[in-house]
Amino acid sequence: MAIRVAGALEIKPKKGVVDPIESLGRTILRSRVLEDKLGNLYRAGRIVGGVYLGRGQEALSGAGGLALRKGDIFAPLIRDMAGRLGFGEPMVDALRAYLGSRLGPMKGRDGNIHRGDLTRGILPMISHLGAMVSTVAGVLVAKRMKGEKGRVGLTCAGDGATSTGSFHEGLNLAAVEKLPLVVVVADNGYAYSTPRERQFACEDLVDRAKGYGVEGHGVDGTDPMACWRVLHHAVERAREGAGPQLVVGKLLRLCGHGEHDDGSYVEKKIKSSERGRDCLEVMEEGIKKRGQEKEWQGWREEAQREVEEAVAKVSAEPVPDPFEEDWRATQSDGMAEVMVAS
Amino acid sequence: MSVTYLDAIRSAQEKALRDDPRVFIYGQDVGKFGGAFKATKNLAEKFPGRVVDSPISEDAMVGMAVGAAMEGMRPIVEMQFADFSTVGLNQMLNHAATTFWRTGKPCPMVLRLPSGGTPGSGPFHSQSMEAIYSHYPGIVVMTPATVEDAYTMLLEAIELPDPVVFCEHKLLYYHLKSEALPESAVPAFRARVVRTGRDITCVTYSAMVHEAVAAAEELAEEGYDVEVVDLRTVKPLDTDTVLASVARTGRLLAVGESWPWGGASAEVVARVASEGFELLDAPPKRLNAKDTPIPYHPNLWAAHRPTAVRIAAGLREVLRY
Secondary structure, three states, X not given: OXXXXXXXXXXXXXXXXXXXXXXXXXXXXXXXXXXXXXXXXXXXXXXXXXXXXXXXXXXXHHHHHHHOOOOOEEEOOOOOHHHHHHHOOOHHHHHHHHHOOOOOOOOOXXXXXXXXXXXXXXXXXXXXXXXHHHXXXXXXXXXXXXXXXXXXEEEEEEOHHHHOHHHHHHHHHHHHOOOOEEEEEEEOOEEOOEEHHHOXXXXXXXXXXXXXXXXXXXXXXXXXXXXXXXXXXXXXXXXXXXXXXXXXXXXXXXXXXXXXXXXXXXXXXXXXXXXXXXXXXXXXXXXXXXXXXXXXXXXXXXXXXXXXXXXXXXXXXXXXXXXXXXXXXXXXXXXXXXXXXX | XXXXXXXXXHHHHHHHHHHOOOEEEEEOOOOOOOOOOOOOOOHHHHOOOOEEEOOOOHHHHHHHHHHHHHOOOEEXXXXXXXXXXXXXXXXXXXXXXXXXXXXXXXXXXEEEEEEOOOOOOOOOOOOOOHHHHHHOOOOEEEOOOOHHHHHHHHHHHHHOOOOEEEEEEOOOOOOOEEOOOOOOOOOOOOOEEEEOOOOEEEEEOOOHHHHHHHHHHHHHOOOOOEEEEEOOEEEOOOHHHHHHHHHHHOOEEEEOOOOOOOOHHHHHHHHHHHHOHHHOOOOOEEEOOOOOOOOOOXXXXXXXXXXXXXXXXXXXXXXXX
């Protein structure tokens, strides 16, 4: 049942369709430039709370976001800026969450990677790993009951999240219901500081697909076009009714768990291995080979402009005001008396 | 023809399934089998595809309902026993309960918990979970004590835009009966004065309402007039009705079947002490189960939980202050 894809496959752009190389290349660049800026803002003390980056994971994440269509559901985890941008989350939403703008989707009530926008089909993650798997399954069950066809849900996890009961319960439930769910596991070698061999004893997480009765796809997460191909294939399989798809991308997190963490526990030999390649550099190299060096530079400059403009815009926006906050956790009438009394 | 508390729960679900296409039921053995307590008997046949068996995965069951609610459905999740809902706590407390606050979008779902002790059920099939759920913001917690409330409050729970924990008491399932299903309901989130009295207020909820009424009758023979207040919904807590009752009687005993540390009875005492201090003629007291896991043997169980006898003793203590 498991389908393994080794190495990159050349993808030829079709007429009238966005060139996948440009599309993924731009997404990786936008994500990297934005996250570099977030790191700088964090060090400058502009951000309240933590900053969690997806450096090195942009190809896998971005390919997932780009493989989805409008009307699909995306439930990212903490290293999925690229997937968010690929799926269509506006850059200002990220900045509004990190900089605490009142105009952001979470209005300062929640921040950073916990943002989402249900109207766009982006579910705001909770911090408890694995929890989003069953939640996306629930959205898909609801869509099926409503007769809405052809929708796919995609959620992301890390190798650490696969150790949770929640991940297992969710994927098992989705398999039983044969839902159009794609679960993308970024096996980045470390869950915070814990190496994968302290996390699980199996050789390759994609082998678990058979145990769940779902289709599994292993991919080199440092190879952008392989990620593009595998993610599009998995999303299409889910869309055509083949049930849940487990995609496992092998790569390395090229930063700490958060910007507060220097990641000094990552072994040198892994950093210098194939797994430690930077997908952005792999992409850049491929683009240069295609003779598109100028375009690449142009996309980078465009991303930089977009980030600077968004930062300037969001920096001028109002911050949350405790006196204007209504402090209500429920919508039901009659619940307010609880708040008054306490 | 009589209607049991369990019939009321089944009928409310049947009505909701019939009236609202957004409603569906998800839980272990709820389909063709009709549920461990038969609360969904015949519903799978009547509503194909909408009364669905789940894997034994409490976390994923609640997580699935959260997603379905976000997508506009009105899921009802049946836990086989309230005790097992601890496995699904994360999804309920951290996901369902935070969704409206975080996103401004509703998460309307009902978590049905077959709750409370029955003889021989032991530590893992007897728990009352209302205190844990009430502690977290973002959840409505209902604890119906009567056939009428089991029916009308479950319908209300399904209609509310918020996540609701519906604590139905297993001891009442088969034995508590009424003539017919009710045609009107007590207003939502309002407590009900079950029995009026002048001498002392006993505030309680769920199965303990019946123990409190029995205790009140015992004390009536001794010349004491006990007012019994059924909270019906423990969150939000109807402080007004409680304070109004204490204003009439000047004394308070709060009773709960759950454990003594914190909880609904502690909340009642705290509110009366801080907001109604000058109404009191005696220190407000409360009575709960003992602070141990719930015993298996009926002899131990009967001594573990508050009963009419213990409530009567508690009432006398406050009355004699």
